[in-house]
Amino acid sequence: MRIFKPEMAPIKVPNRFELTHQPSVGLALESLIRAYQTVFKEASYWAEIWSREAIQEKLEREVDRQSSFLVTMLGDKEMPIAGFAWGEILAPTNLGPRIAKALQKKPAELDGLIDKLLRFRITKLVYADEFAIVARFRSGIEPVRGLLQPWLEWAWLENQVFSCLFWTTPASPIYKLGLYMGFEPVFWTKVEEKDIVFILNRDFRPLLKICQNMNSRQIARILMAVSRRRRRK
Numbered sequence: 001m002r003i004f005k006p007e008m009a010p011i012k013v014p015n016r017f018e019l020t021h022q023p024s025v026g027l028a029l030e031s032l033i034r035a036y037q038t039v040f041k042e043a044s045y046w047a048e049i050w051s052r053e054a055i056q057e058k059l060e061r062e063v064d065r066q067s068s069f070l071v072t073m074l075g076d077k078e079m080p081i082a083g084f085a086w087g088e089i090l091a092p093t094n095l096g097p098r099i100a101k102a103l104q105k106k107p108a109e110l111d112g113l114i115d116k117l118l119r120f121r122i123t124k125l126v127y128a129d130e131f132a133i134v135a136r137f138r139s140g141i142e143p144v145r146g147l148l149q150p151w152l153e154w155a156w157l158e159n160q161v162f163s164c165l166f167w168t169t170p171a172s173p174i175y176k177l178g179l180y181m182g183f184e185p186v187f188w189t190k191v192e193e194k195d196i197v198f199i200l201n202r203d204f205r206p207l208l209k210i211c212q213n214m215n216s217r218q219i220a221r222i223l224m225a226v227s228r229r230r231r232r233k
């Protein structure tokens with residue numbers, strides 16, 4: 001198995017998934033805001049209420065450079081955008097202020113995380129601020145793959161970056177899914193009584209190979225095997 005340019009990959013990302021490096025505007029922005037509000041309100045482990053202004057401000061701050069990315073997944077008439085992922089390629093030393101703002105912490109509270117990344121000799125990584133799919137559009141691995149593959153391809157093929165980091169609550173399905181996909185927990189903290197865990201994939205290239213070369217049934221088989229092995233440990 002090898003890594004292909006996106007257009008040559010045996011499993012290509014369907015065109016309802018779109019990768020860009022600019023914040024959305026107009027109708028696309030309104031649809032993205034709606035999806036964001038829906039997903040973080042409906043998930044009981046987040047149960048967050050977000051104003052449209054706060055989401056717009058966050059988006060403008062986090063996605064406005066060529067080093068940042070935004071992937072959106074088209075939905076239907078009622079929910080034109082049904083999923084999204086965004087983030088940026090950064091050096092570990094530049095992560096502090098960005099994460100601190102999102103988690104309402106002081107950058108120094110994240111020193112333990114930065115130290116750990118530096119100990120792993122990571123000089124650059126792709127950091128995902130957000131990764132979410134509106135509940136009624138989740139179905140198997142396809143939407144997850146579609147939201148993941150474009151920015152892993154971009155990070156590796158266009159930027160030679162192969163480490164990936166994000167944070168979540170362990171109650172989110174993404175936590176276990178991440179562990180099955182080669183991520184490891186590297187730092188724990190709390191935000192308003194909620195446990196928050198940072199998970200790192202030091203080298204996502206094997207995962208990218210799987211995304212580009214295997215169909216959903218093969219991926220599900222791998223996930224099942226890994227999850228069984230982890231349960232036995």
Ligand SMILES: CC(C)(COP(=O)(O)OP(=O)(O)OC[C@H]1O[C@@H](n2cnc3c(N)ncnc32)[C@H](O)[C@@H]1OP(=O)(O)O)[C@@H](O)C(=O)NCCC(=O)NCCS
Binds near residue numbers: 039130172
């Ligand atoms: C995070 C999120 C995108 C994950 O998507 P999801 O569809 O819920 O993910 P799942 O855990 O169901 O896994 C997707 C698929 O992977 C496969 N899979 C997962 N675990 C598996 C296992 N142990 N064995 C085999 N297949 C497995 C299945 O095909 C599964 O689809 P299914 O549930 O229809 O069987 C979604 O839950 C979400 O948007 N949550 C709210 C936002 C959020 O928490 N985001 C993360 C932090 S910002």
